[in-house]
Amino acid sequence: MNYYKEIKNELINNEITKRVKDYSKNRSDLTTYYNVGKLLSEAGKHYGEGIIKEYSRRLTQDIGIKYDVSSLNKMKKFYLLNLKLATLSPKLSYSHYVELLSKDNLDEINYYIMVAEQKNLSVRQLRERIKNKEYERLDDITREKLIAKEETTLADLIKNPIVIKNSNNREIISEKVLQQLILEDIPSFLKELGDGFTFVENEYKIKIGNTYNYIDLLLYNIKFNCYVVVELKVTELKKEHIGQIEVYMNYIDKNLREINQDKTIGIIICKKDNKFIMEYCSDKRILSKEYKFV
Numbered sequence: 002m003n004y005y006k007e008i009k010n011e012l013i014n015n016e017i018t019k020r021v022k023d024y025s026k027n028r029s030d031l032t033t034y035y036n037v038g039k040l041l042s043e044a045g046k047h048y049g050e051g052i053i054k055e056y057s058r059r060l061t062q063d064i065g066i067k068y069d070v071s072s073l074n075k076m077k078k079f080y081l082l083n084l085k086l087a088t089l090s091p092k093l094s095y096s097h098y099v100e101l102l103s104k105d106n107l108d109e110i111n112y113y114i115m116v117a118e119q120k121n122l123s124v125r126q127l128r129e130r131i132k133n134k135e136y137e138r139l140d141d142i143t144r145e146k147l148i149a150k151e152e153t154t155l156a157d158l159i160k161n162p163i164v165i166k167n168s169n170n171r172e173i174i175s176e177k178v179l180q181q182l183i184l185e186d187i188p189s190f191l192k193e194l195g196d197g198f199t200f201v202e203n204e205y206k207i208k209i210g211n212t213y214n215y216i217d218l219l220l221y222n223i224k225f226n227c228y229v230v231v232e233l234k235v236t237e238l239k240k241e242h243i244g245q246i247e248v249y250m251n252y253i254d255k256n257l258r259e260i261n262q263d264k265t266i267g268i269i270i271c272k273k274d275n276k277f278i279m280e281y282c283s284d285k286r287i288l289s290k291e292y293k294f295v
Contacts, residue, residue, distance in 0.1 A: 004044035011036050030095040038080025078102045096124045108148055109136045133164050155225040156288055158195035167294035176233045197224030207252050216249050227263040228253045234271040238289050242269050243282050
């Protein structure tokens with residue numbers, strides 16, 4: 002087989018398709034780069050890996066479009082990735098898959114494909130999630146559920162640690178400063194928590210007896226139909242934090258929750274978690290997560 006001729010024809014036909022049939026660009030890219038990757042893999046077995054460098058030089062000269070060694074190697078890796086995947090998603094572009102080529106864990110790859118599909122992520126948005134190690138911040142139970150395609154709960158997809166943007170490198174000396182950083186980019190914070198979260202109010206005022214208290218952040222989750230109380234702590238998790246948020250959750254349940262809504266969830270976001278305290282927390286609606294800055 003003349004591998005070079007086959008590769009050249011694939012790439013030329015793809016360039017023609019992209020100019021004439023705009024609607025089929027993505028499908029053509031996926032098919033072409035898969036076929037080219039397969040041919041490159043087979044050619045490498047016959048002529049050695051150095052053949053890619055030779056093909057790169059000739060393709061750039063013959064087609065007039067630069068196909069460097071890096072881009073050809075990506076096509077080869079794309080083909081090899083396809084051998085591991087059950088199927089390609091037509092919703093994702095070749096550029097989406099390129100972002101995943103450096104990953105070895107197939108479960109991690111499938112997770113990012115699923116998220117990119119469901120959230121209609123751009124390549125830039127997918128890259129940001131990979132950079133923030135979103136998959137690595139899921140717990141083992143959640144990963145097992147995703148692999149088995151089991152139904153997930155509100156708590157499952159909340160990352161740990163939660164990434165909070167601190168572009169100005171402000172010193173975090175109080176819960177107030179931490180709250181301000183979150184409010185500066187509330188959409189990113191809500192995405193960190195998972196699906197369906199909406200912002201209700203910060204410093205939400207409640208009256209318990211004759212005393213006014215303020216919930217750091219009051220959220221609502223549309224998907225799971227419940228209020229979410231968020232308390233911020235710039236220290237290690239302490240047992241009194243559990244009691245405080247439990248009081249706030251019970252207040253919301255008694256005074257705000259409608260009969261058709263599920264019980265309130267509590268999230269304590271702290272500098273350092275304390276697994277021993279959480280082990281003895283009898284209320285499973287209370288979650289503890291650490292934060293980190295980017």
